[in-house]
Amino acid sequence: MSLLAYLTSPAGLRRVLWADALSGTGSAALHLLFAGSLASLLGLPAGLLLASGAVLLVYVALAGSLALQVTPSRTALVLLALGNFAWVAACLALLFGGLVSPTPLGQAYIVVQAVAVLVLAELQWMALRRAGTRSLA
Numbered sequence: 384m385s386l387l388a389y390l391t392s393p394a395g396l397r398r399v400l401w402a403d404a405l406s407g408t409g410s411a412a413l414h415l416l417f418a419g420s421l422a423s424l425l426g427l428p429a430g431l432l433l434a435s436g437a438v439l440l441v442y443v444a445l446a447g448s449l450a451l452q453v454t455p456s457r458t459a460l461v462l463l464a465l466g467n468f469a470w471v472a473a474c475l476a477l478l479f480g481g482l483v484s485p486t487p488l489g490q491a492y493i494v495v496q497a498v499a500v501l502v503l504a505e506l507q508w509m510a511l512r513r514a515g516t517r518s519l520a
Contacts, residue, residue: 400449403467404443411443425488
């Protein structure tokens with residue numbers, strides 16, 4: 384079985400969900416605990432970092448609860464994957480929208496987040512497509 388096939392299998396999907404929950408927890412902790420320091424390093428508003436940290440906590444709760452389920456809800460998985468795709472779109476808006484002026488380190492931080500979240504979102508979406516009519520609740 385290839386790595387891609389494994390990661391989009393039911394057992395692999397649970398690992399992807401755990402990776403999503405753990406990475407989201409790390410980002411939420413960084414944003415909530417170090418918003419002031421990160422704001423100056425990244426060139427992003429502290430309020431934006433605090434708000435994104437709070438949003439991530441809700442997201443992490445959903446990802447973690449799905450990772451605990453043997454057969455997660457298809458609807459919840461769709462919402463989770465769409466949330467990830469929305470996060471990627473928000474990252475692109477931050478980079479190219481002109482609303483903020485991130486430092487070069489901030490630009491790199493946003494790109495790394497966008498790429499990591501895009502990979503997770505695509506794996507989740509592929510697992511949903513692969514499951515098709517199989518029993519995802």
